Amino acid sequence: MNLAATLLRxxxxxxxxxxxxxxxxxxxxxxxxxxxxxxxxxxxPRSATGTPVEAxxxxxxxxxxxxxxxxxxxxxxxARASLIVGFVTALLSxxxxxxxxxLSVTWRPGRVPLLATTDGLLAIPHLPxxxxxxxxxxPGLLHLIAALAFLGWPAYARVVRAQAQATVQRDYVEAARxxxxxxxxxxxxxxxxxxxxxxxxxxxxxxxxxILMEATLALMGLGDPTQMSWGLTLNSAxxxxxxxxxxxxxxxxxxxxxxxxxxxxxxxxxxxxxxxWLNPASQRARRNP
Amino acid sequence: xxxxxxxxxxxxxLLLAVVVILNFLLPRLLPGSPLSxxxxxxxxxxxxxxxxxxxxxxxxxxxPLSAQFVAYLGGLRRGDLGRSLATHRPxxxxxxxRLPWTFALVGSAVALSAVLGAALxxxxxxxxxxxxxxxxxxxxxxxxALPEFLVAMGLIVFLGIALRLFPVGGATTPFLVVSDLxxxxxxxxDLLWHAALPATTLVIGLxxxxxxxxxxxxxxxxxxxxxxxxxxxGLGEHRILWHAWRNALPPLVTLLGLRLAVVVTxxxxxxRIFAYPGMGMLLFEAxxxxxxxVLQGIFLTASVVMLAVNLMLDLLAFVLDPxxxxxx
Numbered sequence: 138m139n140l141a142a143t144l145l146r147x148x149x150x151x152x153x154x155x156x157x158x159x160x161x162x163x164x165x166x167x168x169x170x171x172x173x174x175x176x177x178x179x180x181x182p183r184s185a186t187g188t189p190v191e192a193x194x195x196x197x198x199x200x201x202x203x204x205x206x207x208x209x210x211x212x213x214x215x216a217r218a219s220l221i222v223g224f225v226t227a228l229l230s231x232x233x234x235x236x237x238x239x240l241s242v243t244w245r246p247g248r249v250p251l252l253a254t255t256d257g258l259l260a261i262p263h264l265p266x267x268x269x270x271x272x273x274x275x276p277g278l279l280h281l282i283a284a285l286a287f288l289g290w291p292a293y294a295r296v297v298r299a300q301a302q303a304t305v306q307r308d309y310v311e312a313a314r315x316x317x318x319x320x321x322x323x324x325x326x327x328x329x330x331x332x333x334x335x336x337x338x339x340x341x342x343x344x345x346x347x348i349l350m351e352a353t354l355a356l357m358g359l360g361d362p363t364q365m366s367w368g369l370t371l372n373s374a375x376x377x378x379x380x381x382x383x384x385x386x387x388x389x390x391x392x393x394x395x396x397x398x399x400x401x402x403x404x405x406x407x408x409x410x411x412x413x414w415l416n417p418a419s420q421r422a423r424r425n426p
Numbered sequence: 427x428x429x430x431x432x433x434x435x436x437x438x439x440l441l442l443a444v445v446v447i448l449n450f451l452l453p454r455l456l457p458g459s460p461l462s463x464x465x466x467x468x469x470x471x472x473x474x475x476x477x478x479x480x481x482x483x484x485x486x487x488x489x490p491l492s493a494q495f496v497a498y499l500g501g502l503r504r505g506d507l508g509r510s511l512a513t514h515r516p517x518x519x520x521x522x523x524r525l526p527w528t529f530a531l532v533g534s535a536v537a538l539s540a541v542l543g544a545a546l547x548x549x550x551x552x553x554x555x556x557x558x559x560x561x562x563x564x565x566x567x568x569x570x571a572l573p574e575f576l577v578a579m580g581l582i583v584f585l586g587i588a589l590r591l592f593p594v595g596g597a598t599t600p601f602l603v604v605s606d607l608x609x610x611x612x613x614x615x616d617l618l619w620h621a622a623l624p625a626t627t628l629v630i631g632l633x634x635x636x637x638x639x640x641x642x643x644x645x646x647x648x649x650x651x652x653x654x655x656x657x658x659x660g661l662g663e664h665r666i667l668w669h670a671w672r673n674a675l676p677p678l679v680t681l682l683g684l685r686l687a688v689v690v691t692x693x694x695x696x697x698r699i700f701a702y703p704g705m706g707m708l709l710f711e712a713x714x715x716x717x718x719x720v721l722q723g724i725f726l727t728a729s730v731v732m733l734a735v736n737l738m739l740d741l742l743a744f745v746l747d748p749x750x751x752x753x754x
Contacts, residue, residue, distance in 0.1 A: 260441045260736065261448075262728040264691045265709065269725045272713055273453055349573055353695050356575060358713040371575060375699060381587050381594065386579065394576045402571050 157410045160403035167400060171216035178210035182365055193388050200388040202370075203377050211370055212392050218278060218366035219348050219397070225282050226347035230289030231340045235332060237290065238297025242305055243324045252298075258291040267350070268359060276361040281354065285347050293339040297332050304331045341408035345401045352397050367393035431741060438737040445729040449722055450498050454491070507723040512715040517723035520708065525690075525727070527597060528697070528704030531621055532689045535628035540682050542629065543636025550637070551644035552667065562637075570634025578627045578699045585623060592622045595701040624700040628693055632685060639681050643674035676747050683739035690728035 170177060179198070180186040187201040194200070199208035241251040267284045274280040304310065310327050318326070348367075354360065355368025356375065374380055374390035473481075482488040489497075501508065507517035546566075550559040586594035593599075597620050604613045647653070647670045656666050685692065694706030701707065705724060712720035 257441060257444050260733060261445060262688050262691055262725075262732045264688070264694055265721070265725040265728045268709060268713060269452060269721050272716065272718065272721055352573065352575065356695055356698060357710050375575075381582055386583065390579060394573065394579060397573050398571070398576050401573065402568075405571055 156406055160406040163399055164403045164407070167216060167396065168220060170213055171220050174210075174213035174217055178207075178213045180207040180210045182206060182210040182214040192384065199392060200385075202373060202389055208370075208388055208392070211365055212367070212396070215365045215367045215370050215393060216396065218364050219351055219368065219400075222278065222282055222285070222351040222366070223344040223348040223400075226285040226289060227340045227343035229282070229286035230343055231293075231336050233286065233290035234293040234297055234339055235336050237294040239301055239324060239328060239332060241294070241298050242301040243320050243328070251294075255291040255294050255298075258288060259295075263288045264353075267354065268357060271354065271359045276359055278361055278364050281351065281359070281361070282347075285350055289343050289346065293335070293343075296339070297335055300331055300335055301328050304328055338408055338411055341404050341411065345404040345408070348397060348400055352393075367396055431744060434737060434740040434744075438733055441733050442730065445726065445733065446499075446502065449726045449729075450495055453718060453722065507726065508719045510712075510717050510720050512712075512717040512720075517720050520720060521705070521723055521727055524703060524705050524708045527702065528690060528693060528706065531624060531697070531702060531704060532628065532693045533686070534621075535625045535693070536632060536682065536685045536689070538625070539629045539632035540636050540678070540685075543633040543638075544640040544678060546633075547637045547640030548644060548667070548671070551641045551648065554645065563641075566634045566637050569630060570638075572630075574627060574631050574695050575699060577630050578623070578696060581623050581627055582699075585626075593620050594623060596620055597703050621702075624693070624696045624702050627696050627700075635681060635685075636678070640674065640678055643677050644670055647673045676743060679742060679746060680739065683735055683742075687732040687735040687739075688728070689735070690731050691724070 183206065185201075185204055186207050187197050189201065189203050191197055191201040197207050197209070199212065202208055202211065237251050237255060240247050241255075242248075267288060270284040270287070271280055274284070304327060305323075307327075310323055313323050313327060351360075351366060352368035352371060355366060355372045358372065360366060360369040360372055362369070370393045371390055374386065374393075377385065377389070380386050380390060479488070505518055507521070509515065510517055510520060513520070546562060550562050553559055582594045585591045597617065598613070599616050599620075604610055650673070653666055653670060656669055661669075690705050691709060693702075693704060694709055696702070697704045697706030698710045705727070708720065709724050711717070712724065
């Protein structure tokens with residue numbers, strides 16, 4: 138590091154631990170609300186318990202939608218689907234990223250096909266591909282998760298591979314090999330510890346990406362109409378012609394939109410802090426997921 | 427042409443073949459019969475056997491897969507993407523109508539955000555300790571984290587409804603008659619006026635990445651020893667900035683390419699919210715009508731554009747940065 142770089146670099150951004158703590162609290166709060174939706178929700182979310190498009194009142198804290206359903210109950214139950222899509226997609230695609238990244242380094246015959254698949258999937262536009270897959274499979278939470286997980290792993294598989302490739306050339310891996318360690322053992326004891334932190338970051342970023350994609354796809358008309366989610370609420374709100382004429386958007390479209398924004402913000406705060414903590418040199422914009 | 431450029435072109439051709447094959451196989455591999463889309467799901471099962479056979483013959487699904495593939499390739503060569511299952515119009519025509527709108531909207535939004543982001547990023551990198559630069563960083567990161575639909579809603583509510591400055595949907599005023607030069611000017615103003623909110627939504631989503639990347643790239647370059655030498659030689663501030671810029675450019679061009687690569691469906695959500703008649707709106711309509719042939723056409727178009735942009739980008743990097751000309 139030369140002197141000029143040290144002098145000219147802007148001072149490292151002040152990041153109080155409070156922000157991360159708050160992000161974690163907000164995230165935890167939403168997760169608890171989603172898990173206990175049945176207990177918190179004042180009404181069954183699917184039944185019409187009021188007149189259509191009612192303004193908020195003591196009996197309906199967030200008003201009602203065009204079907205007369207209580208929007209607070211709909212929001213709470215919708216949180217479930219959004220969070221499930223986020224976390225399950227992240228789990229699957231993180232596992233795939235890790236496995237492919239690792240195998241492309243340690244498993245010689247698999248190298249070329251794995252790299253070609255990764256490259257090929259990255260070269261194809263994701264949104265129309267996901268739309269085509271979900272449209273062909275039919276709407277459904279599982280199909281959505283499958284499509285998102287299928288396209289969510291390649292970008293980070295490359296990052297994992299780069300890290301594994303760099304590690305494999307280190308002297309201690311060479312030493313392990315000289316002592317007769319098998320490829321599997323080297324992968325387990327030398328490579329996995331180097332890769333795990335990367336996968337944590339990938340997991341958080343992918344939860345964020347998947348929740349956003351769920352909302353996006355629902356807004357494009359690919360939500361499962363039988364499965365309440367924030368995206369589906371947004372879609373029905375935007376399909377309502379008088380949404381912005383009155384104040385209906387305030388309690389109908391705004392709460393799910395803000396929820397998605399708050400979750401993505403919380404996750405990127407946690408993810409960024411995590412990444413900076415792992416690797417202070419990596420403070421630059423990175424493409425999601 | 428060198429070996430590297432040839433390798434890029436070969437990669438493009440290979441991926442193009444993969445996309446074409448994928449587009450052919452995907453609907454045939456995934457569960458569900460192609461016929462169920464044409465008639466609205468399970469009703470096919472209740473048709474008499476003769477009618478089912480007739481439908482299979484019409485759509486060509488009774489022939490072996492290889493014959494279907496040859497027919498599909500022949501169609502592609504003529505620019506024939508089949509007919510829409512909902513409107514029965516050629517898919518190529520439907521896409522051709524929408525493509526210019528999307529190219530104009532997304533193209534101008536990407537260009538605008540690149541210029542805006544790079545300008546602000548340069549300013550922030552040049553005077554990193556100024557109050558403005560310190561304020562701008564977190565602000566841009568925060569705004570960039572907002573989901574598109576929230577930004578769109580904010581713009582609709584404040585600029586569209588409360589202040590009544592801009593229309594909140596469509597691309598033109600219906601029934602606007604264009605007859606003379608004055609009429610053309612009015613029509614042009616009308617187009618820009620309608621594009622204002624969707625374009626602003628896109629710029630708010632796109633500009634932060636350009637800002638962060640140009641700022642960080644410039645800050646990194648400004649710390650390089652060769653600029654210390656330039657300063658030592660007594661070069662003016664503008665010359666130094668110019669030298670720094672030339673070196674910070676490659677990552678910016680890469681980002682620009684990444685954003686332009688998804689030009690076809692990059693604004694899908696925004697087009698759907700603002701009812702803008704582009705490819706995203708077509709995608710939305712095709713989903714609503716389960717119009718698989720249109721969905722496939724969009725997927726193919728988006729893929730081909732993305733591959734082509736990536737190829738141009740690789741060749742451009744080759745021009746911009748002499749180091750990439752070496753065979754890897």
